[in-house]
Amino acid sequence: MDHSMDNLKSLSPFELKDVLIKTAEGSAAVSRPANTSMLNAGRGNPNFLATVPRYGFFQLGLFAMRESERSFAYLPEGVGGFPKREQIEERFEIFARDNKNVDGISFLRGAVSFVRDQLGLDASDFLYEMCEGILGSNYPVPDRMLSLSEEIVAHYIRHEMIGEHPYIDEFDLFAVEGGTAAMTYIFNSLRANYLLEHGDTIALGAPIFTPYLEIPHMSDYQFKVVNINADKNLKWQYPKEELDKLRDPKVKAFFLVNPANPASVKLDNESLAYISSIVAERPDLIILTDDVYGTFADQFVSIFATCPKNTILVYSYSKYFGATGWRLGVIGIHRDNILDAQIAKLDEQKRTALHARYASIAPEPSSLKFIDRLVADSRSVALNHTAGLSTPQQVQMVLFSLFALMDTADSYKTVLKRLIRHRKRALYRAIGIGFGDAEDDINSVDYYAILDLELLGERIHGRKFADWLITHADMTALLMRLAHEAHVVLLPGRGFGIQHPSGRVSLANLNEADYKRIGKAVRALIEEYVEQFNKETADKPLSKWKIVK
Known part of the structure; x- marks a missing residue:
């Protein structure tokens, strides 16, 4: 391995993944005994799809x-x-x-x-x-989304993102090339329309999907970032004192992934209510919620339902329908929203600049809704006449939506939930921890699992070993060893804003037997740490494997 650990630690987790894959593939090719094929649990691309x-x-x-x-x-x-x-x-x-x-x-x-x-x-x-x-x-006409397609997809969004929560008013949808395109367009249009400017402060619900950590610091944006930190001891919910950071008027926007990536839990009802109470006091707060994993949750309610006028919804079809290659997503915005209201209140100089920006596509640029500005900005305004997601993509999006709406028994959803939860059970049993010890709860989605060294160490051998482990284990080195020796690829939790040594395992893209093999590989590495602990401490030696209840 030619890479220095310091250089590897500076990489995005998805760039580190490429290094780990090369390491795992290379070592697997050299050893070639049975069952040494590379297992990549680093990326969330599912191995199931809706037929x-x-x-x-x-x-x-x-x-x-x-x-x-x-x-x-x-x-x-x-x-x-x-x-x-x-x-x-x-x-x-x-x-x-x-x-x-x-x-x-x-x-x-x-x-x-x-x-x-x-x-x-x-x-x-x-x-x-x-x-x-x-x-x-x-050409896509209307460019934002085909007319009946938007109505049908809106029914699907209501069903999956809003559910039984009261929501009377209407919202608009913009069909985009997956969740990543949605993020790109939203960041760009918020900046272009002076809703967020260089030096502004935004809040991120951490840990979070890595690009949300990286984009704000790019030269195009240069935002100041306040982390709203979920607490692993609260099953990855946000403590109230963390959410209270949103009360600061300097915080212009709050970006979160719900259910979380990589924590893989949805916001509980108490958190939704608490955020709503903050928004009632701060009606100017912009919220962006990325809800791609919401369809895997039980009785999911998006913050788009509880704070509709403040929230931009991002939803992607990629994970639930096994359609990452289709690049299908939507941006949803309530028709009565604070984005349009804030644009209308801009000073004369900024309103004049925006009038010039959009004058070629609207006779009254000042009346152009933010969601239509998103469409125009996605094609640098001048190419607005060719904007819009390709129509075959929109058709597949509609058919996915109808498939879910017609499945009144939720048969497809039930099968997927059972599939990934069986994989989680197999992983933790192979490590040596029962499924219940893996902190399963009603808000868990289980698309990902976080292998927390501190948690594993404490559950297996108690607090003293856990304290020793987190001071002696280098997670990047451990991931490299997993790749080199066991041909297993995981992503570092650190890259998602997790502050303690951990690895993210996707439970969507391998089969149950593969997760057993991953669990055994993790267990073998921890057993080596047990041996090292026994050599370095004068205490009574720990047995190789003893589950602490």
């Missing part, structure tokens, strides 16, 4: 091709045209009947019925939008 809406997508594509061919049927050279709306529902019924035993057809028929009978939308308009969209034969 039904994908079958539906491909069958819809075939129907759309038939519709296209009707326009230029007299040309033999493979020329098609735009689909026609007239009698498209009748033609779809014929297509579905002729292919009734083909995978995906039953789902599509159900989707058309659901859209018509449950959502109250016109089935022909829906089919026409889907066919034109899946063919990719036109």
Whole structure:
């Protein structure tokens, strides 16, 4: 290993991951005994995916091709045209009947019925939008999101992010290329519209997905950062004294991931209520909530539901539907929001600058909503006429949404929860800690697990060993050893803002037997530390493995 530890510690966890992968792959290739394939639990890309809406997508594509061919049927050279709306529902019924035993057809028929009978939308308009969209034969119009697609996705967002929480008013959606694009666009537009400026103070709910830690310090932004630190002893909830930092009027915005990454727990009801009480006192506070893991939680309620006028919602379809390659996400903003209100209150110099920025795309730039400014800014304003997520992507997003809405028994969700929780159980049992000892609770999502050296040391051998362990174990070196000797890749907790030695394990991208192997590898390393502890202390030697209750 040619890398110095100091250089490795300065890397982002996702850049360190690449080093660990090369180390694990190289050592696995050299040793080549059985069961030495590299196990990468460092990235959250799931190894499961939703098949039904994908079958539906491909069958819809075939129907759309038939519709296209009707326009230029007299040309033999493979020329098609735009689909026609007239009698498209009748033609779809014929297509579905002729292919009734083909995978995906039953789902599509159900989707058309659901859209018509449950959502109250016109089935022909829906089919026409889907066919034109899946063919990719036109620019996205409206550019923010296709009209019926936005309505359907909004139903899905209400179902998954708001649930039974009272929420009467409407919100707008902007379809984007996944959660990462959403982050990029939001940071950029907040700055471009003077809602956040160089030197402003923002708060981050820590620990948090690494880019949220890195972006504020880039030269484009140069924000001052206040961490709102979750407490591992409170099962990764935010203590009230930490949330009270949001009362400071210098804090312009609060960014959080909920459920958390890597802590993998949702905000509890008490925290949601407490943040709402702070927002009532500070109606100018901007909140950005990244809720990609909300669909894995039980009875999830987003802060977008409890503080709607202050909150920008980011949701990605990548994890729940196994669709990271599709790049599907949405930004949601309440139609009556503080962002538009704050822009309207800017001083004359800033309002004049914004008038000039958006004058080419709106006759009254001052009335342009923030979410539409997001759309324009995503294409540097001048290219606003070509803005918008590709229409085939929007169609797949709609089919994913309908699949979840039609699954009234939550069968798909139940299976995924059981799958990842069985993996967590396998991991901790292999380490030597029972599942209950892994701090499972009603707010746990379990998409990730944090292997906390202090917690492991105390549970296995007691407080004295834990204190010794956290002063003697270098987590980066330990991760490198796991990669080199066991061919296992984990990410350092430090890179997500965790202040104590730990590693993040994704529970989504490997199989149960793989997590057993990871657990055994972690256990073997800790046993080595036990031997070292026994040599360095005069106390009664610890046994190699003894679970402390």
